[in-house]
Amino acid sequence: MDIHPEKIVLAKGTPEIWPVPGDDEVVIVPLGGIGEIGMNMTFYGHKGRWIGVDAGVGFPSDEEDRERGVRATIVDPLSLEPILDRLDGFFITHAHEDHIGAIPFLWPRYLNCPIYCTPFAAGLISIKLEEHADLEDVDIRKFAVGERLTHSVFDIEAIAMTHSIPEPVALAIRACDGVIVHTGDWKMEPHPILGTDMDIRRLTEIGMNERVLAIVGDSTNAERIEGMTTEASVKRAMRHIMNESTGAVVVCCFASNIPRIHAIAEEAFASGRKVAIAGRSMVNAEAVANECGLMNALPYFLADFMHLEGLDQREKALICTGSQGEPRAILGRIARGRRNLPAFGPGDTVVISAKAIPGNEPAINECIELLRSRGVRVITGEDFVGEEKWPVHVTGHATQDEIRTLYSILKPLAVVAVHGTQEGMVEHALVASELSSVSHAIVPVAGSVIRVGAAGTKDITVQGAVPFSVGEVMD
Ligand SMILES: [Zn+2]
Ligand SMILES: [Zn+2]
Structure with a gap:
């Protein structure tokens, strides 16, 4: 045409x-x-x-x-x-x-x-x-x-x-x-x-x-x-990451992206991990989705993300806010080693399952650098994983x-x-x-x-x- x-x-x-x-x-x-x-x-x-x-x-x-x-x-x-x-x-x-x-x-x-x-x-x-x-x-x-x-x-x-x-x-x-x-x-x-x-x-x-x-x-x-991209392909990426990672996995995405959160949680549970959600806006969105009957039959999330402490790193999965590098969101605080949050280091993986809203790139890059300086492996929304190159974000x-x-x-x-x-x-x-x-x-x-x-x-x-x-x- x-x-x-x-x-x-x-x-x-x-x-x-x-x-x-x-x-x-x-x-x-x-x-x-x-x-x-x-x-x-x-x-x-x-x-x-x-x-x-x-x-x-x-x-x-x-x-x-x-x-x-x-x-x-x-x-x-x-x-x-x-x-x-x-x-x-x-x-x-x-x-x-x-x-x-x-x-x-x-x-x-x-x-x-x-x-x-x-x-x-x-x-x-x-x-x-x-x-x-x-x-x-x-x-x-x-x-x-x-x-x-x-x-x-x-x-x-x-x-x-x-x-x-x-x-x-x-x-x-x-x-x-x-x-x-x-x-x-x-x-x-x-x-x-x-x-x-x-x-x-x-x-x-x-x-x-x-x-x-x-x-x-x-x-x-x-x-x-x-062409068209699908959430199902992101779910495959999450399966790969959850299964391959020998340490803890932290995934952040937009708080209201309930299909994504659901997919991440499903793959984390399937890989034998316990799963927690952190960040006020994400906890709120998950609660509303639950009330609306949108969360299907998932196992229970941990009531408090601090309950991850005490588990083996391989058993931990955290889904959280902070994909835009906000210093006060959960990922930003983890990157800065703030107290009252689980600690992550060498062997652990952080996945940023979102793209940058224009203007936020410097904050996101700073957050990534801080995480890498702690020895954490960081996978960003631009990355693809696995043999079939599954996208981490669409x-x-x-x-x-x-x-x-x-x-x-x-x-x-x-x-x-x-x-x-x-x-x-x-x-x-x-x-x-x-x-x-x-x-x-x-x-x-x-x-x-x-x-x-x-x-x-x-x-x-x-x-x-x-x-x-x-x-x-x-x-
Ligand atoms: Zn929209
Ligand atoms: Zn819009």
């Missing part, structure tokens, strides 16, 4: 006010996650009303900002003032920080509309709000993966996707004799090791029987051409072929590239332009006002951007 650059629409940032959405149109306004990974927040307007999708934090990549103590960035709630009395709710696609992290800074102080999410996301959001002592004042409403519900003037269906966290959903928003599919973060994972399959059957039905006016889609890996986002496959199923008229760097969004739009159904492959700016309407292709417009500013969350 050939790319069609003439279909690419590069949005401009000409100032625009928040429009009043008409009855025969859906207005799409991506505010955050545009030109950067993080801070995702997109608005959909119809019949005068609005809903938001996701409320994430961004991660300061600028060294100066970090030194000033900026912990995270959020969409400044004052930017939402013009639509506050018409904002009926938020829908959450999944529980990653770049999709839910802003919630405790926005609710209930600035926003009071209900938050719709899956049970797993509800569990993690509740913990965040509890830490801010605001849980009772926030209206969290759960939906099941696969459920279709109406709220205000919106008709929304949550469709199962696969991603590096439980219960990721795409949102199918129906209006104007058509449907808009907001993919959320996704990848194709044909036989997920935990949780439900991506609902290809439902997506195919929609593509065949309905008119997909637009896809608003994840651009994270749109520049990547390599991405949770779709690469080009997966994007082509999904879009050829859904046959959208327009594609709006979100959740990516500028390069990623342009590459995403180019891939989308190959599809014969696509007339507009849109690269928005933050705040772009994108309209789609019942008349289809000739009703698609991109004009200006609503004003918006970034708020900083300090340490």
Whole structure:
């Protein structure tokens, strides 16, 4: 298939006010996650009303900002003032920080509309709000993966996707004799090791029987051409490491990557090890996953990671936080030989089963050097192990072929590239332009006002951007 650059629409940032959405149109306004990974927040307007999708934090990549103590960035709630009395709710696609992290800074102080999410996301959001002592004042409403519900003037269906966290959903928003599919973060994972399959059957039905006016889609890996990767291959890597290592094994990964944690634990148990989990966010995520019935029948984890002490090194496995080199997370503290943590040294292995969020490389490298100076063998997320070169980490986002496959199923008229760097969004739009159904492959700016309407292709417009500013969350 050939790319069609003439279909690419590069949005401009000409100032625009928040429009009043008409009855025969859906207005799409991506505010955050545009030109950067993080801070995702997109608005959909119809019949005068609005809903938001996701409320994430961004991660300061600028060294100066970090030194000033900026912990995270959020969409400044004052930017939402013009639509506050018409904002009926938020829908959450999944529980990653770049999709839910802003919630405790926005609710209930600035926003009071209900938050719709899956049970797993509800569990993690509740913990965040509890830490801010605001849980009772926030209206969290759960939906099941696969459920279709109406709220205000919106008709929304949550469709199962696969991603590096439980219960990721795409949102199918129906209006104007058509449907808009907001993919959320996704990848194709044909036989997920935990949780439900991506609902290809439902997506195919929609593509065949309905008119997909637009896809608003994840651009994270749109520049990547390599084929599909699977969590099952990471599980094989873990089996190899657990079996081959003659000492203790410590594996760190993202706290909410429950399928990964489950796979690591399963292989550790199978190799005859006792397993502990350490790090507050990981312990919380595991507890929520357990409550949601996602942990299947695993043997018990040790109640306290200090119970590893006293075992032979060969019997020890620890799954923990700290994959980004954070000095205060468990791995960072182990690397610094802090007290009240099990000690690791020559013969032991540390596996960093994650990739670096841009900007974190120096901290991760420092952590690796500290571990190596203790004689610990370190395997990183870039590494492959065993004869068949199993990957220690795989991405949770779709690469080009997966994007082509999904879009050829859904046959959208327009594609709006979100959740990516500028390069990623342009590459995403180019891939989308190959599809014969696509007339507009849109690269928005933050705040772009994108309209789609019942008349289809000739009703698609991109004009200006609503004003918006970034708020900083300090340490
Ligand atoms: Zn994301
Ligand atoms: Zn995600």
